[in-house]
Amino acid sequence: MDIIVVGLSHKTAPVAVREQVAFAPENMEQPLQQLLQLPDVREAVIVSTCNRVELYAVGNDVAAVAAQLRTFLAQWHGLEEQSLAEHLYVKHGEEAIRHVFNVTSSLDSMVIGEPQILGQIKTAYGYAAEHKTVGLILNRFLHKAFSVAKRVRTETNIAGNAVSVSFAAVELARKIFGTIEGKTVMLVGAGEMCELAAKHFVNNGVTRVLVTNRTFARAEKLAEQFDGQPVLFENFRDHLHQVDIVLSSTGATSFIITPEQVSAALRQRKNRPMFFIDIAVPRDIDPRVNDINNIYLYDVDDLQGVVNANLKEREKEAHLAREIIEHEIGQFKSWMAGLDVVPTIVALRRKVEQLRNSELDKTFANLKHLSDADRKAVTAMANALVNKILHQPTQVLKQQQLNGGAQAYVDALQTLFALEVDAPQGKMKEIERD
Amino acid sequence: MDVNVLLFKFSLLLYLVATVMYLLAVVSNKSSEDRRGRTALALAFAVHTITLVVRFVSAGYTPVTNLHESLSFFAWALAGTFLLVDRRLHMVVLAAATSTIVLVLMLLGSVLPIQTQNLKPALNSFWLPVHVGFAFLGDAVFTVAFVAAVFYLLQERMLKSKKFSALYYRLPSLDTLDTLNYRCLTFGFPLMTLGIITGAVWAEEAWGTYWSWDPKETWALITWFLYAALLHGRLTTGWRGRRAAILAIVGFLFLLFTFLGVNLLLPGLHSYASMSG
Numbered sequence: 001m002d003i004i005v006v007g008l009s010h011k012t013a014p015v016a017v018r019e020q021v022a023f024a025p026e027n028m029e030q031p032l033q034q035l036l037q038l039p040d041v042r043e044a045v046i047v048s049t050c051n052r053v054e055l056y057a058v059g060n061d062v063a064a065v066a067a068q069l070r071t072f073l074a075q076w077h078g079l080e081e082q083s084l085a086e087h088l089y090v091k092h093g094e095e096a097i098r099h100v101f102n103v104t105s106s107l108d109s110m111v112i113g114e115p116q117i118l119g120q121i122k123t124a125y126g127y128a129a130e131h132k133t134v135g136l137i138l139n140r141f142l143h144k145a146f147s148v149a150k151r152v153r154t155e156t157n158i159a160g161n162a163v164s165v166s167f168a169a170v171e172l173a174r175k176i177f178g179t180i181e182g183k184t185v186m187l188v189g190a191g192e193m194c195e196l197a198a199k200h201f202v203n204n205g206v207t208r209v210l211v212t213n214r215t216f217a218r219a220e221k222l223a224e225q226f227d228g229q230p231v232l233f234e235n236f237r238d239h240l241h242q243v244d245i246v247l248s249s250t251g252a253t254s255f256i257i258t259p260e261q262v263s264a265a266l267r268q269r270k271n272r273p274m275f276f277i278d279i280a281v282p283r284d285i286d287p288r289v290n291d292i293n294n295i296y297l298y299d300v301d302d303l304q305g306v307v308n309a310n311l312k313e314r315e316k317e318a319h320l321a322r323e324i325i326e327h328e329i330g331q332f333k334s335w336m337a338g339l340d341v342v343p344t345i346v347a348l349r350r351k352v353e354q355l356r357n358s359e360l361d362k363t364f365a366n367l368k369h370l371s372d373a374d375r376k377a378v379t380a381m382a383n384a385l386v387n388k389i390l391h392q393p394t395q396v397l398k399q400q401q402l403n404g405g406a407q408a409y410v411d412a413l414q415t416l417f418a419l420e421v422d423a424p425q426g427k428m429k430e431i432e433r434d
Numbered sequence: 435m436d437v438n439v440l441l442f443k444f445s446l447l448l449y450l451v452a453t454v455m456y457l458l459a460v461v462s463n464k465s466s467e468d469r470r471g472r473t474a475l476a477l478a479f480a481v482h483t484i485t486l487v488v489r490f491v492s493a494g495y496t497p498v499t500n501l502h503e504s505l506s507f508f509a510w511a512l513a514g515t516f517l518l519v520d521r522r523l524h525m526v527v528l529a530a531a532t533s534t535i536v537l538v539l540m541l542l543g544s545v546l547p548i549q550t551q552n553l554k555p556a557l558n559s560f561w562l563p564v565h566v567g568f569a570f571l572g573d574a575v576f577t578v579a580f581v582a583a584v585f586y587l588l589q590e591r592m593l594k595s596k597k598f599s600a601l602y603y604r605l606p607s608l609d610t611l612d613t614l615n616y617r618c619l620t621f622g623f624p625l626m627t628l629g630i631i632t633g634a635v636w637a638e639e640a641w642g643t644y645w646s647w648d649p650k651e652t653w654a655l656i657t658w659f660l661y662a663a664l665l666h667g668r669l670t671t672g673w674r675g676r677r678a679a680i681l682a683i684v685g686f687l688f689l690l691f692t693f694l695g696v697n698l699l700l701p702g703l704h705s706y707a708s709m710s711g
Contacts, residue, residue, distance in 0.1 A: 178610050273608070
């Protein structure tokens, strides 16, 4: 039994190809059922997001399964198999496990650490579970993948730093003020981005919002939305000293906030730091404001720079995540090995044959008068007995492995016959609890 | 080997372990290394405390009478102060920097003559532990302020220039560092003041005069004025952030000179704690 992954992602295929092979979420039953009808596929899951389309399957013959999945993907979407082939990756065994763990942990995402992918894979698994196309292995495998993703999220800082401009502004404010709870924000002008950033600030604990706009009615309207206070544009500078964070995005063609005004406000507030965010293009705030002590000014490019630095930091964290994943791969592999019935069959046969040999030796030691022909007959009888006894359990085990229910039998046999099995078995229980 | 020396070396080794763990934690960003560093530092401090007690008992006086003893005591006070700060506000970069300073102090102490000697009669006084205790506790608190100030300036630089190194992601907020700087000032300043006052009282008892403009006294007074100015500026005109951080660093440099520079370069009444002991 092996896990096979066939698919493509933003790393291997342009959007023009990805959109051609996407599966419609409202019709997942048909393709899932068809997958299961492929001769060598025993379990199947279809993952389809805007950045990746992947088929997860379980089967014995890796090459056959991979070929059937490829053909299915092309035929289902009415595409040439050959034109699709250059974008497809095929993975099995450890490589497939690693790949799926990477995907659910968001290491393979376009924006590393983005949280949506885990939900998308859970949804894909949900469809497969609903239409009963997953069995023992994919069930366990995907649950394991979800728990690995959770571990990565809690034990590394992979999703730690903002990768959107408006959230980066909130994080910068935290770096300056420690906490933004109880701080005051002023919105100057009313651009869409300004509004979005203001929402982030309010959701993260800012309690007081001042809004100013050349059109006072718009200031009033926006202030209402944030439960804030509208301020006349003509004298908004008189309120600067009460404000910790200024979000500016007016259509002004020259600077509307100058270093002199900021210095005056700073004196009034006894040098308590201020954070200016200038989202306007052309800029609203004189860049020299950044040179004043305890004043921090960021424009759109600066914020983008922070986002880029954060992305690099996430890539570093991905390294820690990979260590976790390697560890979990080891665990899952030993569970898979435990599923295999062959070592148990071998051990059972070895055990019974040992018993046969020792009993035959004892018998022949007591019955020294037997002729060679008699000895042969007794040995043959013993062999036949062994084979007859072992035949049924061997068949049942093989059958159960195909049905995915072998583990209970393997456990029972090992206990009943005190078998010593060569392949690793012990991790089963541990994985089961995850 | 003398049990004093053995214990000292053992605590030195534990400080080394703590520092390595903390530095690893800063580099790897793993909380497991951080926890190990914490345990090692607490252990080092405990062993160091025993070291000082054993030395106190075996020598019969508070071990702050030569440069080795002073460095060891200063390191101990710094480790203890840091552990107290750490309980309220844990920051791995601060831990790494402070334990590095402790380690350097211990290493300096380890190359100096380490044996206990007979106490000079002038030092045989109730005021010895009191005066030196206050002075070094104050120094320790100001050292923590210094570390916080350095990190403040580094981070302020990054936020202003918008260029972020890996350190940026490990640092606490500017406000946290500035507040720590301020708290240290409010604790360190009274300790330092008490150190100077008890010194003056002791001087009157021992030398017959409260103040004799000995180099140590002069430099301590200059340092005291610097911190007084910083505290005043903070309380009245809202000096904070960058300016407060710079002053905390300058203050620390003066403090270092008062402690080490005066001992090694300027002979005077306080020259017990020089190289020769």
